[in-house]
Structures are given as structure tokens and as C-alpha cells.
Amino acid sequence: MSSISLWNRFQSHFLRYDDLGVSLDISRMDFADDFLSSKAEAAKNAVTQMLALEKGAIANPDEHRMVGHYWLRDSSLAPTKELADEIENTKAAILGFAADVHSGKILSSTGKKFTDLLLVGIGGSALGPQLVADSLWSSKDPIAVHFFDNTDPDGMEKVVEQLGKKLETTLVAVVSKSGGTKESRNGMLVAQDAIKKAGLDFPKHFVAVTGEGSELDKVATAEGWLKRFPMWDWVGGRTSVMSAVGLLPMALQGLDVEAFLAGAKAIDAKTRTDDLSKNASLLLALMWWHAGGGRGAKDMVVLPYKDRLLLFSRYLQQLVMESLGKELDLNGNVVNQGIAVYGNKGSTDQHAYVQQLRDGVNNFFITFVEVRKASPVAQLEVEPGVESGDYLQGFLRGTRTALHEKGRESITVSIPEFNAFYLGVLIGLYERAVGFYGTLVNINAYHQPGVEAGKKAAARVLELQAKTLAYLADNKGKAFTADQIAAAIGADAENVFHVARHIAANKPGVVYTTGANPGADTVSLA
Secondary structure, X not given: OOHHHHHHHHHHOEEEEOOOOEEEEOOOOOOOOOHHHHOHHHHHHHHXXXXXXXXXXXXXXXXXXXXXXXHHHOHHHOOOHHHHHHHHHXXXXXHHHHHHHHHOOOOOOOOOOOOEEEEEOOHHHOHHHHHHHHHHOOXXXXXXXXXXXXXXXXXXXXXXXXXXXXXXXXXXXXXXXOOOXXXXXXXXXXXXXXXXXXXXXXXXXXXXXXXXXXXXXHHHHHHOOOEEEEOOOOOOHHHOOOOHHHHHHHHHHOOOHHHHHHHHHHHHHHXXXXXXXXXXXXXXXXXXXXXXXXXXXXXXXXXXXXXXXXOHHHHHHHHHHHXXXXXXXXOOOEOOOOOOEEEOOOOHHHHOOHHHHHHOOOOEEEEEEXXXXXXXXXXOEEEOOEEHHHHHXXXXXXXXXXXXXXXXXXXXXXXXXXXXXHHHHHHXXXXXXXXXXXXXXXXXXXXXXXXXXXXXXXXXXXXXXXXXXXXXHHOOOOOEXXXXXXXXXXXOHHHHHHHHHHHXXXXXXXXXXXXXXXXXXEEEEX
């Protein structure tokens, strides 16, 4: 394709919102000239469904739940005044609490100002806050933010060691909608243990973000924690960053909560139209459909050319893959939908996997994220008239061209600068794109049955571990193979084999002896 025809195609498929400084370039996606017009009715239906969602339509019929994360940045959209008031009152409570912490009106149990925040959560209860904390960090933040985002004891101990003596001025926020999420529960217990070992009165260091009446809510009430903030059943974890889940750590870190919400609200307003030429989120969803044939046949590679957006691809992994990775469509047909997401950052990716993207298997499409203002401070010239940010732009445009020359498709999303407002814009843009895509492929983007299946399977493994330990305790000093234990307790031998190796590595007194093969290995309780 000639440079002139590319220029013409660019002008035809370049959407910009001049008042926001945001643009979307889909010209390097190789869709046919009639593709967008052929999808006009489907796109209009997607917008209609989105508007119904915003008005309070039931989006999770199996749970009879609304999906209201769009109300979080514009409470006037909430279907009742009560919900609107809850949203505004919660935001006010968060900002008030953060102000009291910063001023010293609320102090730690030692009578000192809080200097650090430890957020305990997993999945959507951690990924959004992590993205916000890392991308918007500055040396002026009044509170530093740390995370327990897994049930890995070594990982949690690493964070505790990093905090060290600062535990006495560390506030702990435990985030769990149900209060029954085991990873968060385990993190809470480890954090409590660390605070207690430091000789501190732990309730004076703890706050909860949870559903009203949940197990966590009951614990926080009974133990007299500093504060409780609500999580609502109409906000899913992966879209909860603009609820108390994300706003509490954001406010405590001293970041601009109002600007963050305003950015999402602004892009929401732009993407309510069914005019395809003016709806960036809808165009994104249609490009995903085009790239993967409506079946997710190609991966989405996310390459932000901004260090502060390093975690953006991780955030999008959950948002996109948990929302769209579904076995059944809305009619009950097996469709196995989804789009795999991975990414790094530019131009680091230039020295990592762009080689394969350009010359290897063509099983992906790329989204470049461009931040036009390279830095808020004056840059050093690395060559006469050339700054580091000029190189960054050169690598972005050069990589885009090099990939297009090899038939690799790409999208470019551009924002004028990076701050809380434009982080809100990016999150809002993709939240709506995911919703639109779900409608285009006729799936429910707002539930996650596969996640629940994994939790149930994990519970069965723990039950098997308890039965195995009980059997060994009843037969202390005797060694058994996996087959023997499995036969005795009515379990699968391979599962017993893995449990036996785990408990031998972690439980005192369990002795594991290797044999000629896994079936000959034995385990005993000394």
C-alpha cells in the first residue's frame, strides 16, 4: 500500500476528541472498506444494551444483579436516589478519612502519623489499586502503598520485612466483598500477626472494604477496627477501582480522586453515541472482533510507551479475559469465547519480543498507547536537539511501521499527557469496549463462573490434605504410598501424591521418601 493511500486511510479512520486531546487510530487494522457499515446494526444494539445497563437493567440474571460501575463516576446515572446518595456519601467518607489520616487527627496505636498503607486483596481488589498507586506515584505522596495480593507466605514476609519498623505507622486495608475470599483472609491474618508481634494494638491499624453484613464486616465490627467502607454487589471486582476498593488507597496516597473519576466520566460521555465514527470504545470492540473473527483467534498485545503504564497490560488481562473468557453464550451455546492479553512497555519490548511479533507467528494484534507529552519536567538533551522522549516517540512510530510492513495489525490510542484524569480516561475507554464486545459476541461479560469453579477445586484439595494428614496421624510411624492412602481415604492417587509432597515440604514431622517412580514413593508422620 502506497504512502498516499496509507495517509488517506489514516484520515478516514482517525478519531479524535479535540476537547479531551484523546485519539484513536485504527487505520493499521486491515478491515475491509465495508466492514464498519456491515456491523452498524450490531454496533447500535451494543450501544442500546449499554444504555440499558447504565439505567439499571439486570446484567447478571443468574445472580439477579445490576452492573453499576459507570455510576461510580457519575452518580446521577444511578437508577435510584438512594444508590446515588450511597455513592456520594461513600466518596465523601473516604476523602474525609484520608484527610484525617494526613492531618494526624487519626493516628496509629503508637500515637504517630501513619506513613504507610498495606492493602490486602487479590484480583480486582488489588490490580486496579496497584495500577493507580504505581502509575501515579510521586515522592510527595504522604503515604506509601504496599500490597499483599496473593496467599504466598514468602511474598507476604517480603513485604513485612520491607516495612520493618514502619509497621508501627502502617495502616492496613483489607479488601474483600464477601469476606470469604481465602487469599485475602490469609493476608489479613498474616498482617494481624505482624502487627501483634510488633507489640501494637492491631484494630487501631485496620480498616475494611467489604460488603455490608459480610464475614469481614462482622469481624471488623466485633474487633473495633478504625473504619469500614462498603463494597456493593452491583460492582464487580475487575471494575471496582472507582469504588472504595480503589478510591480509599488512592485518597490515602494523596492522589487526585476527583480528576480520576472525571476522566472516566468524560470518556463515558463520548462513548454513548451509536455513531461509529465518534465512539472510540465501540470502534475498539469492533477492531477486536475483526482481528479475531469474533472468536478471539488473535491475542491482544498491549504496548504502552510509558513506564508509568507498565502495569496497564496486567490490569487489562483481568478486565478483558475474566469478562470475555466464557464457555457459553447468552443462549446457552458452547462458544468458548475470549481474548488473550499480554504486554510489556515500549521501548523495552523492542529488546524483548518485538522480534517475534515482526517475524514470527502472526497470531496477535497490537495496541500502542501513546502519551504525547514525554515528561512534565524539562528533559535533558541526549544529542543536539534530541531528548530521550524523542527517541521514545521514534521507537513507537518506527515499531508500528516495521510491524505494518510485515502485515501485523495495530491500533494506537493516544492521550496528551499522563495524570489521574487520563488514567481515568484509559480505564473508562476499555471498560466500555469490553462491555460492547460482550454484546457483539452475545456473551455475559459481567459474571465469572470459571473463577468460582477454581475456588471450589482449591477447597477440595485442602479437604484432601486434611484427610491425608489425619490418616498419617492415625497410623503414625508407618510409611504409605499414594495408592495406599488413596485407597484408604477414597481419593485419587495422583492428587494424594501432590498433597504428600506439599505437606512433606511444609509440615513438621512429615517424612517423604522417594522410590524408583512416583508410585513407589512413601510418606509417613514421624
